[in-house]
Amino acid sequence: MALGNNGFNVIGALFLSQFRLGFIVFGIFTFVGVLIATLIVHEPSNLDETSTKKKEKFSLKNVKLIFPSWQIGRDYYLALIGKMFQGVGNFAITGYILYIMIDFLHRGNQTQSSIQLINMIMLIFGILMGLVAGPLSDKFKVLKLPVGLSTILLAIAALSLFFLRNNTGIILHALAAGLGMGLWNALDNLLNLKVIPDQNRVAFFLGVYNLGNTITQAIAPVLAAAVISLFGYSGIFIVSFIFSLIGGISMLSIKSLKR
Numbered sequence: 001m002a003l004g005n006n007g008f009n010v011i012g013a014l015f016l017s018q019f020r021l022g023f024i025v026f027g028i029f030t031f032v033g034v035l036i037a038t039l040i041v042h043e044p045s046n047l048d049e050t051s052t053k054k055k056e057k058f059s060l061k062n063v064k065l066i067f068p069s070w071q072i073g074r075d076y077y078l079a080l081i082g083k084m085f086q087g088v089g090n091f092a093i094t095g096y097i098l099y100i101m102i103d104f105l106h107r108g109n110q111t112q113s114s115i116q117l118i119n120m121i122m123l124i125f126g127i128l129m130g131l132v133a134g135p136l137s138d139k140f141k142v143l144k145l146p147v148g149l150s151t152i153l154l155a156i157a158a159l160s161l162f163f164l165r166n167n168t169g170i171i172l173h174a175l176a177a178g179l180g181m182g183l184w185n186a187l188d189n190l191l192n193l194k195v196i197p198d199q200n201r202v203a204f205f206l207g208v209y210n211l212g213n214t215i216t217q218a219i220a221p222v223l224a225a226a227v228i229s230l231f232g233y234s235g236i237f238i239v240s241f242i243f244s245l246i247g248g249i250s251m252l253s254i255k256s257l258k259r
Contacts, residue, residue, distance in 0.1 A: 001185045002126025005094075006178075009119040013112045016098075066204075068197045075195040075254045080209055082250035083192075086151045086184065087216025089244030090177075092224045092236055093158060095217075104233035105165055114170055121171070122178035129182025137187055144257040146183050147191050151248035153180030155241045162237035195256060 008026075015022025070077060093100070097115060101107045107114045137143055157176035161169050189206075196205045227235040 002123050002130060002182065005181075006119040006123035006126055010116045010123065013115040013119070016112050073197040075256045076192075076197050076205065076209075078250045078254050079192055079195050080212065082148075082151060082247040083188070083209060083212035084216055085243045085247030085250065086154065087212050088220045088223065089151070089154050089158070089240045089242075089247060090181070091217050091220035092227075092240045092243070093161075093177075095221045096224055096228075096233075096236060100161070100233055100236070105161075105170075118170060118174040118177075121174035122181060125175070125178030125182040126185060127182075129179070129186045133183055133186035134190075137190070142259050143187060143191050143194065144251060144254055145259050147187050148248045148252035150180040150183035150187075151244050151251060153177070153183070155244035155248065156180075158237040158240035158244065162234060162241075191251070191254075191257070195254060 008029075012022060012026065015025070067073070068076075097118070098111070101111045101114050105114070133146065137146060153176045157173045157180065160172035160176060163169065164172065192206065192209050193202070196202055198205070223239065224236050227239050231238075
């Protein structure tokens with residue numbers, strides 16, 4: 001995640017003056033990457049499998065059976081809410097980082113180096129947290145607190161750019177967001193596994209949970225565009241702060257995990 005999201009953004013910034021070439025280069029990366037992923041996963045065919053289950057007609061009652069009530073799935077739903085709000089808070093800024101640098105921070109000729117600096121710091125933290133956060137979480141039996149903290153750090157990162165519109169703000173943003181996303185990517189999936197309400201349907205609940213990645217990437221740019229048109233670029237950081245803060249509070253409100 002760190003290498004893909006941040007490492008290649010460092011490379012991508014090199015193509016700001018040659019964006020057409022950048023589309024070609026990263027189009028090739030994507031095409032080759034999909035082929036490699038397909039070969040590695042090598043999902044076996046299930047055409048020969050037979051099912052003894054009878055097909056059931058669609059009904060509202062069946063839908064209620066699929067998703068547990070709030071009393072049963074409370075912690076799972078809180079984790080899902082946290083995931084959604086964290087995603088919007090994160091992608092609202094990262095999706096517009098180029099325009100934030102040009103139109104809000106007025107970096108001019110320093111736009112490329114600023115984007116590379118942010119993503120390089122986030123890459124370092126992403127790799128570092130990927131190596132140490134998991135073992136430390138296992139050793140000290142902490143999970144909810146670092147995941148909740150990771151989202152709150154994104155809120156702090158948003159405020160740093162809002163108040164400090166200079167190199168210091170950029171560095172503080174990168175440090176807070178890098179540490180936050182590093183912790184999140186390292187521990188988020190483990191937390192979700194801990195709060196799944198039905199261990200016989202782990203794949204289903206993980207699938208719904210991971211929709212948070214897709215949905216938020218679709219919602220965040222639309223929401224950010226609306227905010228920009230109403231309040232200007234400064235509004236993005238307020239939205240990111242509020243959404244990230246709600247995401248962190250949702251994670252910390254989980255009861256089945258003490259810490």
